[in-house]
Amino acid sequence: MSRRNKLYEGKAKVLFEGPEAGTIIQYFKDDATAFNAKKKGTLSGKGVINNIISEHIFTALGDIGIPTHFIERISMREQLIKAVEIIPVEVIIRNVAAGSICKRLGIKEGTPLPNPLVEYCYKSDELDDPIIAEEHILTFGWADELELEELTFYALRINDFLSGMFAAIGIKLVDFKLEFGRHYEEDQCTVILADEISPDGCRLWDMKTGEKLDKDRFRRDLGGEMEAYQEVARRLGILPSADVTEIADHLKKEG
Ligand code: UDP
Numbered sequence: 001m002s003r004r005n006k007l008y009e010g011k012a013k014v015l016f017e018g019p020e021a022g023t024i025i026q027y028f029k030d031d032a033t034a035f036n037a038k039k040k041g042t043l044s045g046k047g048v049i050n051n052i053i054s055e056h057i058f059t060a061l062g063d064i065g066i067p068t069h070f071i072e073r074i075s076m077r078e079q080l081i082k083a084v085e086i087i088p089v090e091v092i093i094r095n096v097a098a099g100s101i102c103k104r105l106g107i108k109e110g111t112p113l114p115n116p117l118v119e120y121c122y123k124s125d126e127l128d129d130p131i132i133a134e135e136h137i138l139t140f141g142w143a144d145e146l147e148l149e150e151l152t153f154y155a156l157r158i159n160d161f162l163s164g165m166f167a168a169i170g171i172k173l174v175d176f177k178l179e180f181g182r183h184y185e186e187d188q189c190t191v192i193l194a195d196e197i198s199p200d201g202c203r204l205w206d207m208k209t210g211e212k213l214d215k216d217r218f219r220r221d222l223g224g225e226m227e228a229y230q231e232v233a234r235r236l237g238i239l240p241s242a243d244v245t246e247i248a249d250h251l252k253k254e255g
Pocket of ligand 1: 092098099100101129175176177200201203
């Protein structure tokens, strides 16, 4: 792990001071949590796979004009990113009903939604990330009107792009979570995509078999998490030639 100053440790990632002002190193851990960290585990090699999947997706999004915090991947578990002030709102985009919306509204899992549905949750571990309305975001000043409009526009554009990208490799993008941040450069403040996009924060179902290729395997004790994550990377054409579990063991030995 980086010898640099630790800035923040989250459930799946650690942030370290970057080499230059305004940069940060994002380190991907193998730790897995679910149900707001009530369930914990380690998936050997997950950090390596999520790092390359997220790199691939953020690069592709950058290529279609979505501003992101991603600068470059610098090692098997680390990427250099732009420092941002995280907007405390998780943006969830749903194409098919699954997870919390099924419980909340009594909808059967797998029901296709007539249009992509954008939901917002307040980012707070103590409160279990409660679902909120746009009015809460504006009332409490978590984002202003322009920022909210912009991040919602980006979220829908990202959904269109990623739905197509995954469909092309036989995967249905059921839902996913995005986080955005404010990036300050000179006198400018812009909203950019932050955090990660990986099977940890997406629901990905095989189009033919319906098999789950995401963190629901861990949440629901289905097993085969790493095989599923590697299958996503393999279909994206970015699986490292060596087995990630071996890479993870090797990195552990190196310290
Ligand atoms: N999600 C996430 N982090 C969260 C909450 C949700 O990455 O703190 C992702 C989750 O993996 C899924 C989507 O957002 O792809 C929708 O999650 P949902 O609201 O159904 O909640 P969950 O079933 O995860 O409790």
